[in-house]
Amino acid sequence: MSRTHTRTESVAVVVVTYNRADLLERMLEGLAGLDRAPDAVYVVDNASTDHTREVLAASTLPGLVTIRSTENLGGAGGFRLGLRTAFERGHDAMWLMDDDVVPAPDCLTRLLEVDGSCLAAVREDRSGALVEKAAVRFDLRNPLAIRPKTASVDSTYPSRAAMPATVPVENVAFEGFLVRREVVETIGLPDASFFIFYDDVDYAIRARRAGFPIVAVRDAVLVRQLEFDQQHDLAGWKGYYMYRNLFVVHFRYGENALVRAKPWLLAAVVVLLSPLRGGRAEARNVVRALRDARRMRTPPAR
Known part of the structure; x- marks a missing residue:
């Protein structure tokens, strides 16, 4: 499983940040402490209005390159811009991460020891508990699966110690996801039109369907600085983006007609239940989300 050219590979870290300067500062300190230093670190600043510029200007991290956007491109647009930049500059592997994770000193070393074109670090919280949400099963075949993620790493294994050395996963977050150059050459870049949510799911599905399995590497540790909050105001x-992008994934990748029809059913249920849930605002969100998701049915050209 060990790669023989890990030291000769050119590895770029791609970070997207927006108005979280203090988290970014801790994350950059973590990158500086890696025992296998990346060859470059591209930070996409999504038009932050806090002290992100000052943090980046003060950083002494070798190879740091700041890419400042004049507008907030969302996580999806930020990762597309950062990955495109790293790819065009010739790096062999690109390691994508948000600004709210800190890698363990040997995290990149452990990733590069594993064969494969798509590798994921495994997240834990600051207490050391396993909080890796990557899907072990992402069901786009069963129309009765309300949520396609039917099992995650942290719902399957009680702790990191209980995991095997590598775990096949069916989707990932752009928090510690390493892709090698051949993946980008084959499937292209993330789809910026997602803006936020499910852009990483879309990219993972495209990679797997192009023949690139994804594995989570147990001993590549990322520490998440924030609690997971996936209960967004719908x-x-x-909420609009959550609904729209979930619908897009079903329209694009549903494996049968019933799964591809699920967005219509879900939207109808939400509208019917809206007096008991989010009211007219949620009903408007889901109707608009369904309309706009239909326009995004076709995956982006390579």
Whole structure:
């Protein structure tokens, strides 16, 4: 399983940040402490209005390159821009991560020891508990599966110690996901039109369907600085993207007609239950999400 050219590979870290300067600062310190230093670190600043610029200007991290966007491209657009930049500059592997994780000193070393074109570090919280949400099963075949993620790493294994050395996964987050150059050459870049949510799921599905299995590497540790909060206000602006992008994944990759029809059923149920849930705002969100998801049925060209 060990790769023989890990020291000769050129590895770039791609980070997307927006108004979380203090988290970014700790994350950059973690990158500086890696025992296998990356060859470059591309930080996409999504038009932050806090002290992100000052943090980046003060950093002494070798190979740091700041890419400042004039507008907030969302996580999806930020990762597309950062990955495109790293790819065009000739790096062999690109390691994608958010600004709220800190890698263990040997995290990159452990990743590069594993064969494969798509590798994922495994997240834990600051207490050391396993909190890796990558899907072990992502069901786009069963129309009765309300949520396609039917099992995650942390719902399957009680602890990191209980995991095998590598675990096949069916989707990942852009928090510690390493892709080698051949993946980008084959499937292209992340789809910026997602803006936030499910852009990483979309990319993982495209990679697997192109013949690139994804494995989570047990001993590549990322420490997540924030608690997971996946209970977003479905009547607010994030709720629109949650619904729309979930529907897009079903329209694009549903394995049968019933699964591809699920967004219509889900939207109808949400509208019917809206007086008991998020009211008119959630109903408007889901109707608009369904309309806009239909326009995104076709995956982006390579």
